[in-house]
Amino acid sequence: MKTHVKALVVGGGAVGNGIAYHLAKAGWDTMLVERDELTSGSTWHAAGLLPLFNMSFATTHIHKYSVDFYKGLEAETGLNPGFYVVGNLRMAQTQDRMDEYMLYSSVAETAGVYHEFMTPKQIADRWPLVRTDDLKGAIFHPQDGYINPADVTQAMAKGARMLGATIERRIQVDAYRWTGSEWIVSCTRMVEQGGNLVPSDDKFEIHAEHVVTATGNHAQRTARLLGIKVPAIPVEHQYIVTEPDPALVEWRKTNPQHPVLRDADAKWYVREERGGWILGPYEKGAPARFLYDVPQGFRADLFPLDLERIEAEYMSMIHRLPSSETVGLKDDFNGPICYTPDGNPLVGPAPGLRNMWLAEGFSFGITAAGGTGYYLAQMMVNGEAEIDMASLDPKRYGNWVTTEYAARKNEECYDHVFVLHHPDEEREACRPLRTAPVYDRQAALGAQFGQVNGWERPIYYGPKDAPADFDHNARSFRRGGWWQYAVDEAKAIRETAGLIDATAFTKHLVRGPGATAFLDWFTCNALPKVGRINLTYALTPAGTTRTEYTIVRNGENDYYLVSAGAWTAYDADYLRKCAEDMAPKFGHIDIHDVTTQWGVFALAGPNSRAILKELVKDADPDTVLSNKRFPWLSARKIELGMCPVNAIRVAYTGELGWELHHPIEMQRYLWDQLMVAGAKHGMKLVGARAQNWLRQEKSYRAFGNELGRDATPLEAGLDRFVDLSKDFQGKEAMLAVGIRSKCVTVLIDGPADTDPWGKEALVVNGEKIGRLTSGGYSVAFGKQIGMGYVRPDLAEVGTKMQVRMNRELWDAVVVEDSPFDPSNSRIRVDG
Incomplete structure (x- = not known):
């Protein structure tokens, strides 16, 4: 057996096996x-379904690749993978569900996934x-x-072997050790003993430059061996198989199989199985299992079925397929399926470790296996995948995530x-958990509140004395109950x-003797002078955007970096x-995560200077906030009442404003002072949704939307933040990539009740030419607004195109960057 x-x-x-195949x-x-x-x-024990339906752009690509890949496996390997291309019919009982499908349709269109809409008839x-009489x-x-x-x-295993991979069974990994250049993996050969699998005395080591863990239900054991946290914990999933249905048997004499049927509003899928039906429900109350470890004796085992838990779903299957009412049950399965708190798998580099890659937490592992192998291999071999995989990155969860949190969220x-x-969905489990001191006041x-990285943050402010029947959580694929509040904000x-x-x-x-040289190489813009700030980007080695930073330079080798909260x-x-x-090249660098030590309030608007003047303590309070003493894109330490504040003159909304970074233990005091002063000048509390609309009026790119690992800063239209006179990580790769697409801002003459969500296709003459990455409503222009990527030849101001919303095409036009106040006169206003 190989050892290296x-x-x-x-x-x-x-x-x-999908990963091994693609690496080989x-x-x-x-x-x-x-x-x-x-x-x-x-x-x-998986049901083997291959649903293409997914709201995630990255996961849609992964699933599509898998479906296409599996269709060619038999020709390549000689083994029939048992792919029944029967289709997938996802039914809707409500208009809201049809709205969800129409939004998904745009995601599918941008990813090239074919689909059709069908009427009940x-x-x-x-x-x-x-039965279709109650369907939309x-x-x-x-x-x-x-x-x-x-x-x-x-x-896939045979294909991997044909490509040169080695596959060894009955080997348990017991430890991982990184030497600085390779992983030494301690292993034990497992043997059968009385029907159980037990460790033998045969112990050995495997040396590997890279390791990928795809350990499924054993993810918690893997996490302990690596000394990291992995919020992948299984949940029970049960499905039942019926006896043959005579009506179905008769139908199949002259007809092909039914598609996989999904009644989403009834929370189940059904497919044919040997003349009968398989019902797979997603019911309430399914418990998490194996929170800490899989029992040694648990192999290809199952849990007892809990039929009472799925009674409602079973009865709804009978409603949808009346012929199944008299059919008996033939078999049942209740096994562990791994989940993560947001349902997306964990794919990418492990936190804090070198050359260690995770592929854990797959609730739809069969659908994702081929595509995960394809894109993860690209990341490992080429440095990046052709699509942005950040939404699946294991590090989207921090060390604050506990076992209890992961279990309940899963x-x-x-x-x-x-x-x-809903795109404005905010799930309630395990909340509130991470709260700022002013949470109760808010x-x-x-x-x-919504949550970002576990933090509770206001997304809008509704009426504080709302009647008992007022629904704060009224959500929609169109304009939800929160919409007018966001407009007012x-x-x-x-x-x-x-x-x-x-x-x-x-x-x-970021501090230390090597800080300046390192950050100059690490980011693509010139570093600011002491007391100033700049906006800059850290690139991947492939030249795409890895992170957006606001850098505040406090001293010669003393920097404060601010980036996205998620x-x-x-x-x-x-x-x-x-x-x-x-x-070794730049010298010693100290890096400290101070996220939880500093609160931040963003105060913006024409009256923001007047509000701060009410509170600022200075020998000359009338000038301390002037352009001369406190210019745009600068940082100063000021005192607001008794609170010391690191103030940054910048505003994500495109108005005169400041970010007020303050000791978090003084946050309630500062809030109270700002509320009193703000009341004199018409200040309103504002949530994240209004802020998102306003930043689009200024064409401010957002990481995870316009900025990501599938586009360079030049493609994002951020040339002014790229200093080509210096060397920086990813520079040559960025230039070699060229301009494949271009980020634009569009104003849209859309429907009266719907705004884009940033998932929609952009179309010219019936041809998809790009996609939105952000969307919303512009109070300045009184119409919908969006940002996204198009072919470079269609990025010129004035280019007309259409946006697909609710399955219809709506006129849009490319506008100049920062269509609201393009000269930034409102931001620079003196006083």
Whole structure:
């Protein structure tokens, strides 16, 4: 057996074999080890469904690749993966559900996923066993269906072997040790003993330059061995198989199989199985399992079925398929399926570790296995994938995540598989958890909260004395109940002033003798002078955008870095690893995550200077906030009453404003002072949704939307923040990439009740030419606004195009960057 390889894959399910196949195809010397038999984890009892439907751009690409890849496996390997291309019919009982499908349709269009819409009559005419009288319609994917999980896994394993990979069974990994250049993986050969799998005395080591863990239900054990946190915990999923249905048997004599049926509003899927039906519900109350470890004796085992828990879903299947009412149950399965708090798998570099890659937490592992292997191999071999994989990065969760949190959120995620996924959705489990000191004050004033990286932050302020029947959580794929409140908040910032809680911002101190040289190499813009700030970007080695920073220079080698609140662990890991790599060249660098030590209030609007003058303590309070003493894009330490504040003159809304970074223990005091002073000048409390609209009026790019690892800063239209006169990480790669697409801002003459969400296709003459990455409503222009990427030849101001919303095309036009106040006169106003 080999003991030295380029890449070691740990885990022999569908995902592990998909990764081994694609690494071997890329030319890497690859070995896969599995502690039991291939497919002995969740793969063996999976239903094998291949749904293309997904609201995530990255996951949609992954699923699409898998479906296309599986269709060619038999020709390549000689093994039939058991792919039944019967299609997938996703039904809707309500208009809200149809609205969800129409929004998904735009995501599918941008990813090239074919789909059709069907009326109830078309469904009934084609599949008369399906009851349709209470349906609004359906979306149909004719190119997917279901597959045999064991067969497709074995086909990928054979394909990997044909490409040179080695696959070893009955090997358990017991420890990982990084030497600085390779991983030494301690292993034990497992043997059968009385029907159980137990460790033998045969212990050995495997040396690997890279390791990928795809350990499924064993993710918590993997996390302990690596000394990290991985919020992948299984949840029970049960499905039942019926006896043959005579009506179905008769139908099949002259007709093909039914598609996989999904009644999303009833929370189940159904497919044919040997003349009968398989029902897979996603019910409430399914418990998390294996919170700390999988029992040694648990192999290809199942849990007892809990039929009472799925009674409602079973009865709704009978309602939808009346012929199934008299059919008996033939078999049942209740096994562990891994989840994560947001339902997306964890794919990418492990936090804090070198050459360690995670592929954990797959609730739809069969669907994702091929695509995960393809894109993860690109990341490992080429440095980046062709699509932005940040939304799946394991570091989107920080060390604040506990086992209890992951278990409860994963249970919620399971329950929400078929719940309407509104873009303004805010799930309630495990909340509130991370709260700023002013949380209670905000709640008392009508704040409605969303969460980012676990932090509670106001997304809008509703009426604080609302009647009992007022629904603060009225959500919609069109304009939700919060919409008018956000409009009023946005207008306040444009007309008077608004106060935004931005405490969740990620904040790092970077200091030391090597700090200046390192940051000059690490970011693409010139570093600011002492007392000034700049906006800059850290690039990937592939030349795309890895992180956006506001850098405040406090001293010669003393910097304060502010980045997106959702990405604290993600940014910290990359910053630290790069600093460690470059320390021999640039010198010692101290990096401290101070996110939880500093609160942030953003005060913006024409009256913001007047509000601060009420509070500022200075020998000359009338001039301390003037352009001369406190110019735009500068930072100063000021005192607001008794609170010391690191004030930054910048505003994400495009108005005169300051970010007020303050000691978090003084936050309630500062809030109270600002509320009293603000009341004299028409200040309104403002949430994140209004802020998001306002930043689009200024064409301010947002990380995770316009900025990501699939576009360079030049493609994002950020040339003014790129200093080509200096050397920086990713510069040559960025220039070599060129301009494949271009970021633009568009104003849209859209429908009266719907704004874009940033998922929509952009179309010219019936051809998709790009996609929106952000969307919303502009109070300045009284119409919808959006930002996105188009072909470079269509990025000129004045170019007309259309946006697909609610399945219809609406006129849009490319406008100049910063269509509101393009000269920035409002930001620079003196006083």
